Amino acid sequence: xxxxxxxxxxxxxxxxxxxxxxxxxxxxxxxxxxxxxxxxxxxxxxxxxxxxxxxxxxxxxxxxxxxxxxxxxxxxxxxxxxxxxxxxxxxxxxxxxxxxxxxxxxxxxxxxxxxxxxxxxxxxxxxxxxxxxxxxxxxxxxxxxxxxxxxxxxxxxxxxxxxxxxxxxxxxxxxxxxxxxxxxxxxxxxxxxxxxxxxxxxxxxxxxxxxxxxxxxxxxxxxxxxxxxxxxxxxxxxxxxxxxxxxxxxxxxxxxxxxxxxxxxxxxxxxxxxxxxxxxxxxxxxxxxxx
Amino acid sequence: xxxxxxxxxxxxxxxxxxxxxxxxxxxxxxxxxxxxxxxxxxxxxxxxxxxxxxxxxxxxxxxxxxxxxxxxxxxxxxxxxxxxxxxxxxxxxxxxxxxxxxxxxxxxxxxxxxxxxxxxxxxxxxxxxxxxxxxxxxxxxxxxxxxxxxxxxxxxxxxxxxxxxxxxxxxxxxxxxxxxxxxxxxxxxxxxxxxxxxxxxxxxxxxxxxxxxxxxxxxxxxxxxxxxxxxxxxxxxxxxxxxxxxxxxxxxxxxxxxxxxxxxxxxxxxxxxxxxxxxxxxxxxxxxxxx
Numbered sequence: 001x002x003x004x005x006x007x008x009x010x011x012x013x014x015x016x017x018x019x020x021x022x023x024x025x026x027x028x029x030x031x032x033x034x035x036x037x038x039x040x041x042x043x044x045x046x047x048x049x050x051x052x053x054x055x056x057x058x059x060x061x062x063x064x065x066x067x068x069x070x071x072x073x074x075x076x077x078x079x080x081x082x083x084x085x086x087x088x089x090x091x092x093x094x095x096x097x098x099x100x101x102x103x104x105x106x107x108x109x110x111x112x113x114x115x116x117x118x119x120x121x122x123x124x125x126x127x128x129x130x131x132x133x134x135x136x137x138x139x140x141x142x143x144x145x146x147x148x149x150x151x152x153x154x155x156x157x158x159x160x161x162x163x164x165x166x167x168x169x170x171x172x173x174x175x176x177x178x179x180x181x182x183x184x185x186x187x188x189x190x191x192x193x194x195x196x197x198x199x200x201x202x203x204x205x206x207x208x209x210x211x212x213x214x215x216x217x218x219x220x221x222x223x224x225x226x227x228x229x230x231x232x233x234x235x236x237x238x239x240x241x242x243x244x245x246x247x248x249x250x251x252x253x254x255x256x257x258x259x260x261x262x263x264x265x266x267x268x269x270x271x272x273x274x275x276x277x278x279x280x281x282x283x284x285x286x287x288x289x290x291x
Numbered sequence: 292x293x294x295x296x297x298x299x300x301x302x303x304x305x306x307x308x309x310x311x312x313x314x315x316x317x318x319x320x321x322x323x324x325x326x327x328x329x330x331x332x333x334x335x336x337x338x339x340x341x342x343x344x345x346x347x348x349x350x351x352x353x354x355x356x357x358x359x360x361x362x363x364x365x366x367x368x369x370x371x372x373x374x375x376x377x378x379x380x381x382x383x384x385x386x387x388x389x390x391x392x393x394x395x396x397x398x399x400x401x402x403x404x405x406x407x408x409x410x411x412x413x414x415x416x417x418x419x420x421x422x423x424x425x426x427x428x429x430x431x432x433x434x435x436x437x438x439x440x441x442x443x444x445x446x447x448x449x450x451x452x453x454x455x456x457x458x459x460x461x462x463x464x465x466x467x468x469x470x471x472x473x474x475x476x477x478x479x480x481x482x483x484x485x486x487x488x489x490x491x492x493x494x495x496x497x498x499x500x501x502x503x504x505x506x507x508x509x510x511x512x513x514x515x516x517x518x519x520x521x522x523x524x525x526x527x528x529x530x531x532x533x534x535x536x537x538x539x540x541x542x543x544x545x546x547x548x549x550x551x552x553x554x555x556x557x558x559x560x561x562x563x564x565x566x567x568x569x570x571x572x573x574x575x576x577x578x579x580x581x582x
Contacts, residue, residue: 027460028447028467031439082405087397106378107450110401114373114408115443121412122434125427132423136416139430143413148322152406156319159398169318176319 002281009049014040016066017073020123034104034112039077041095042231046214046286047072047185053279054189054203057272064129065192068138071124072185075146078116079181081109083155089240096231130192138188145187150180158242165243171212174245178218179211186210202272209265213258214286219244220254221290229291262287293572300340305331307357308364311414312407325395325403330368332386333522337505337577338363338476344570345480345494348563355420356483359429362415363476366437369407370472372400374446380531387522421483429479436478441471449533456534462503465536469509470502477501493563500556504549505577510535511545512581520582553578 017039023032048069055065084091084099085106092102101109124142127135144150154177161169186207190200221230222237223246237244246254265283269276308330314323339360346356375382375390376397383393392400415433418426435441445468452460477498481491512521513528514537528535537545556574560567 026440026444027452027463028439028444030451031443031447035439078405082401085401087401108447110373110376110378111443111447111450113405114369115439117405117408118434118438118443122431122438125430125434132427136423136426139416140413143409143416147409147413148319148326148406149317152322152402152409153317153319156322156399156402159402160321161318172318 002278002285005278005281006044006049006285009052010045012066013045013048013069013073017070020067020070021074021119030104030108031111031115034100034108035077035116037103038081038094038100038112039074039116041097043073043077043095045073046282047076047181049282050182050185050207050210051189053276053282054186054195055193057276057279058190058193058195058199060130060189060193064127065189067127068124068135068188068192069185071120072142072181072188074116074120074123075142075151076181078113078120079146079151079155081113081116085109088155088159089236091232091236093232127192131194134192134194138191141191142184142188145180145184150176150184154178154180162241167248170243170245170248174212174215175208178215179208182211182214183207199272202268206265206268206272209261209268210283210286213261213265216245216254216258216261217287217289219246220251220258222246223251225290231291258287293569293576296569296572297335297340297576300343301336303357304336304339304360304364308361311358311361312365312410321395321399322402322406325391325399326368326407328394329372329385329391329403330365330407332388334364334368334386336364337573338367338472340573341473341476341498341501342480344567344573345477345486346484347480348567348570349481349484349486349490351421351480351484355418356480358418359415359426359479359483360476362411363433363472363479365407365411365414366433366442367472369404369411370437370442370446372404372407376400379446379450380527382523382527384523418483422485425483425485429482432482433475433479436471436475441467441475445469445471453532458536458539461534461536461539465503465506466499469506470499473502473505474498490563493559497556497559497563500552500559501574501577504552504556507536507545507549507552508578508580510537511542511549513537514542516581522582549578 021032021036023029051069051072052065080094081100083089084094085101092099100112124139154173157173158177183204186203187200190203222234225234227234249257262283266280269279312323312327314320342360342363343356371385372391374380375385376392383390391403415430445464448464449468474495477494478491481494513525516525518525540548553574557571560570
């Protein structure tokens with residue numbers, strides 16, 4: 001059931017992304033090719049789906065929010081391309097395929113990431129059918145959470161404090177590196193739908209729990225998941241001497257933590273609505289995934 | 292006279308940039324430090340000044356457009372940081388100082404560029420006192436011209452067609468790589484001020500001439516300028532086997548071309564106004580500069 005819902009979303013999101021970033025006969029087409037290579041590498045589209053679900057939760061009517069949803073997926077994809085570069089995590093594989101820089105070279109991977117990031121804000125700004133002040137507010141929120149006090153900040157801590165970490169610092173890192181963009185998805189959906197500040201706060205709390213749980217599950221899968229399903233070698237955190245929540249809590253402790261965070265997220269959803277089963281199913285699905 | 296006008300602008304722009312990207316006690320402060328290092332390295336602030344002048348030309352009242360002006364300077368700065376990286380032009384010096392990656396390492400330079408680009412759109416979206424629909428339109432225009440069909444496209448051609456070029460391809464590359472962001476400055480200023488489409492078109496034509504002339508002057512300075520004034524070694528185009536307009540037209544031919552483009556730009560200004568002396572002085576100043 002939830003798989004079908006997700007699949008329907010994924011198809012609509014992919015169609016929109018395909019339209020927004022289409023190939024052309026321009027001499028600079030190579031960068032579009034490189035960007036599309038990573039954009040259509042089989043991502044789960046969790047962030048855009050969350051945005052669309054929160055948009056609907058607060059009364060929005062579907063299609064208008066697809067551009068904004070795609071913008072968040074483009075930002076997520078740029079961050080993966082840049083993260084894989086030799087000067088960052090130096091990962092050769094991603095989703096079962098050679099990383100962007102292995103396939104297209106470092107220079108083109110850098111530019112493909114820059115392109116996705118730059119275009120994402122234009123795509124979001126070209127939202128039609130939603131009040132312009134809301135679009136402006138959502139854009140501001142998105143930039144803040146993708147930027148220095150959000151995703152990039154988390155990446156910086158990850159880079160600067162490699163190996164030396166405790167549970168507070170690691171929680172902060174996860175909240176920024178993974179949590180901020182998931183938060184942006186839920187909150188931008190809410191802002192675009194016209195949710196009031198109290199509701200936006202609830203969406204934010206929900207997303208922070210989900211984002212933390214999401215990263216902890218990633219840690220567990222990196223330790224004991226299936227290489228085939230993950231599409232990348234397991235054990236890369238160990239290889240990169242990265243301290244994760246699994247090191248601090250053990251696998252069982254990390255699993256319990258992810259479950260606790262998921263339960264908290266479900267409780268927040270209950271406060272928001274007693275109708276939206278899809279959001280609840282997605283929340284549970286994220287906890288139980290094996291890839 | 293024009294020097295004083297520019298200096299006044301530069302001071303106000305620097306003050307706003309300083310406020311928008313301020314240091315903090317966050318554990319990820321290093322990326323702010325790295326971003327500020329390049330942002331305050333002595334840039335001429337040509338793009339934000341052009342934006343503010345076009346905003347005024349079409350009746351806008353100063354202060355409201357400073358955020359947007361700063362956003363364009365942040366995008367310009369990110370592009371310089373990423374251009375200097377080893378996987379791109381591999382330049383060790385910029386404006387008389389070590390390049391960002393020499394000073395902070397490649398990973399941090401990558402993130403500093405990403406941060407400036409991400410934050411720039413938030414800064415632009417936080418424009419206050421200007422109609423929201425105009426801000427949205429200007430944001431779209433900015434993203435388009437900084438993105439694949441603009442600055443990044445030019446960078447891609449530069450990377451892919453190194454050494455093999457003719458006057459048409461080089462003109463296209465310059466129009467995208469340098470011209471597009473200068474165009475965005477002039478046109479976004481016009482959009483924000485509420486200029487109609489015909490006026491926006493004129494601003495676009497003006498900026499394309501200025502942008503091309505600007506890059507040709509850069510080529511000439513790289514061939515016969517003063518290393519001290521430029522703050523970087525001259526002859527880097529030759530070193531990188533980059534074909535420039537100087538190779539195709541000779542120094543005198545390139546100078547004549549830049550003069551011709553500047554005259555055309557001045558004519559367009561005459562069609563727009565017979566009052567704005569500052570814009571004319573800036574246009575001439577850009578042709579006559581030696582750094």
